[in-house]
Amino acid sequence: MELNLSESRSRSIRCIVKLGGAAITCKNELEKIHDENLEVVACQLRQAMLEGSAPSKVIGMDWSKRPGSSEISCDVDDLGDQESSAFSKFVVVHGAGSFGHFQASRSGVHKGGLEKPIVKAGFVATRISVTNLNLEIVRALAREGIPTIGMSPFSCGWSTSKRDVASADLSTVAKTIESGFVPVLHGDAVLDNILGCTILSGDVIIRHLADHLKPEYVVFLTDVLGVYDRPPSEPEAVLLKEIAVGEDGSWKVVNPVLERTNKKVDYSLAAHDTTGGMETKISEAAMIAKLGIDVYIVKAATTHSQRALNGDLRDSVPEDWLGTIIRFSK
Amino acid sequence: MELNLSESRSRSIRCIVKLGGAAITCKNELEKIHDENLEVVACQLRQAMLEGSAPSKVIGMDWSKRPGSSEISCDVDDLGDQESSAFSKFVVVHGAGSFGHFQASRSGVHKGGLEKPIVKAGFVATRISVTNLNLEIVRALAREGIPTIGMSPFSCGWSTSKRDVASADLSTVAKTIESGFVPVLHGDAVLDNILGCTILSGDVIIRHLADHLKPEYVVFLTDVLGVYDRPPSEPEAVLLKEIAVGEDGSWKVVNPVLERTNKKVDYSLAAHDTTGGMETKISEAAMIAKLGIDVYIVKAATTHSQRALNGDLRDSVPEDWLGTIIRFSK
Incomplete structure (x- = not known):
């Protein structure tokens, strides 16, 4: 198993993308997908993954019966002489939002x-x-021609020990990627050695995958522009454009240069975040950055998310890019 | 892993059930579930699994939003003082029918x-x-209070080598059963070491599971009463009530006593079965029976299927039971 993993590492995963629950579902309606956002996200993912020239035609891969139709939609008659698109290696993990x-x-x-x-x-x-x-996310991505494979962490043998990942069959994930597919994992209910069961969040899955698959960069797609120093709804909220993570895992805001002390920023972040959402996200992101992997937190379905997914920010960050970069700094 | 498996064996799986694609989907309509059959099947499964006295109330476990409703249906207010039902250990595998x-x-x-x-x-x-x-089958069973867990063979690490099972993570299946859940697997598209990919049928999955989990008996639920000597639509078709399997894997009909030679029965079976459906089923069933595990092939959603699922046929078979028993005979 270790052999398989080192092999897959050397063939380099380009990006792990988190589709935040808030970005792809409707917050205030139970079990409702944000279809418009999801469609744009799928389209941007396809753009980002394509290597070389784009083929003339998207090959839709969801051949399911559509509601109200008795026919299957499958327009593959001229697929025989179609060149296979070259996709770079991506892994997708999504949150639950208003599902679960x-x-x-x-x-x-x-x-x-x-x-x-x-x-x-x-x-x-x-x-x-x-x-x-x-299933709905896999279908949306497949309709855009992305060869997606839904993989539930529970079925893939992920389990926890007091909420920390205790086991995870990454060899199946690695084999799926090597075969040219895009695994789509998700936050899931799993068995826990100590507690009996628990919830394994998408963010923890991302960190574990990043640690083992060593992608070039990680993108968190969310419903706000990035991380702010206070609730983004407040008029004076400031977008934190760059956060530097030290060797000890501590982090500080380096852009913009804030007048307050870092301690105060920590406090104000924590204060509006009683659910652990944004603070947990920064901590998880900091742990990924500590591995030397850049993390971009960006609003889904914007020009900013497209640039982040493309990897345009790896060398230099354009002035007009809006989002939060979290990166390792010695 | 081996340890886990031997452990689970000693705690005895009672039954592996195949929900045949023909029984739970509408043959002549693409991607259409046979709702009435599926509902009865779920109810019969629950009856068969319950040990001791039945609790007064079914605890529905599908709390999803129903179509046309904005509310989640979850009637669990008085669950706190409800005794947990004792279920014996079942595994469900379903075919694809008009899906896939x-x-x-x-x-x-x-x-x-x-x-x-x-x-x-x-x-x-x-x-x-x-x-x-x-997902739809898991939901139907969960509505009936069966604690089902969908597990895709692809995600569970099942892969093949020229269509034979090459790997399968049975430890996750075993752990799921030990935790009191009913795994629901299915025929799936999987990676193949030699061919690249192939289809792993539900019948092959059943044989592999039976071999490793050693259930007391295996039930195939189908859309006809059992196995016939010719297409069941023909007026003179005879239901084969008992097939004996020898040590070498060969099989012969022992009830009813047929006038023709066994060779002829073989021939007539094969003749109406160009897709490999029924002949494959008998071969797979014979391989399970060879392990000393009784196999019942029976029409879904009938009194006959309820008796088979209950295990009523283990000691003696009532005269009025209709179905096919395939068992080992030295």
């Missing part, structure tokens, strides 16, 4: 205790909801 | 050749279709 959240919080799946009927039922219900979302 | 078939045959996924754009697209399209079916 209700089921998980209603039953307390993250706290464990599978012997309780409500936790067991909630575990099943959570997995149904997040795998439903996974 | 079009996508796979249109692209030739079973023949391999992932370097061809149409095969790669067909691979993605096939997996979308069969995982869609898997």
Whole structure:
């Protein structure tokens, strides 16, 4: 297994992309996908992945029956003489957004205790909801011609020990990438050695994948421009454009140069973030950056996200780019 | 891994059930589930799995939003003081029926050749279709209170070598069962060491699982009463009630006592079965029976299927039971 992984490393994964739950689902409506955003995200992903000249035609890979139709849509008659598009290696991980959240919080799946009927039922219900979302995202990407393969962490043998990743079959993920597919993983309910069960978040999955697959860069697509020094809805909120991460994992804002001390920035970030959302995200991103992998946090379905996905920011960051870069700095 | 498996063996899986594609989907309509059958199948499975007295109330485990509703249906307010139902250990595997078939045959996924754009697209399209079916079956069983977990063979690390199973992570399946869940696997498109890719059928999955999990019995739910000596639509077709399998894997009909020679029965079976469907099924079933595991082939959603699922046929077979038993005979 280790051999397979080192092999896949040498063939270089270009990018791991997180599709944030807030970007691809409608926050205020249960189990509702943000179709417009998802369509643009799929299109931008395809652009970013394509190497060389784009083929004249997108080969749609979702040949399912559409609602209200009794026919299957499959326009592949002239596929025989079509050149195969060269795609660089991407991995996609998505959050749950308005899927899974209700089921998980209603039953307390993250706290464990599978012997309780409500936790067991909630575990099943959570997995149904997040795998439903996974299928819809795989379909949206496949319609754009991206050869996506849905892979549930539970099925791939991911399990935790007190919420830390305890096992994960990365050899199947690596083989899937080597075969020219784009694995699409997701935050999932998993078994936990100590707690019985818990929720494995998409962010933790990303960190684990980044650690083992060593991509060139990681992109978090979200619903705001990036990380702010206070809730972005506040009029004086400042977008943090660059955060430097030290060898010890500590981080500080280097652009813009803030008048307040770093300690204060930490505080104000934490204050608006009782759910652990943005602070957790920065901590997870900092751990990835510590590996020497640039992390871009950017608003989905914008010109900024396209540039981040393309890898345009690797050498220098244009003045007009809006987003947050988190990178290692010795 | 071996340790885990032997452990799970000692805690005895009761039954592996195949939900035949023909029984749970509408044959003549693309990607259409046979809802009525599936509902009865789920109800019968629950009956068969329950140990001891049935709880007063079914705990539905699909808390998804229903079409046309903005609410989530989750009636778990009084779950706190509900006793957990004791379920015996079952594994479910389903076929594809009218899902996946079009996508796979249109692209030739079973023949391999992932370097061809149409095969790669067909691979993605096939997996979308069969995982869609898997999700719907998991939901139907969960609604009946069965703690189901969808597990795609692709994600579980199943791969083949010239269509024979080359690898399969059974430890995740075993752990899922030990945690009190019912894994639901399915026929899937998988990577093949030699061909690049192929289709792994539900029947092959069942044989592999039976070999390693050693269930007490295996039930194939189908859309006819059992195995006949000729196409069941022919007026003189005779239901083969019992087939005995020898140590060398050969099989013969022992009930009813047929006037023709066995060779002729073989021939007539093969003749109506150009797709390999029924003959493949008997061969696969014979290989399971050779392990000392009784196999029942029975019509889904009938009193006969309920008795087979319950395990009522293990000691003696009632005269009025209709179906085909395939068992080892020294």
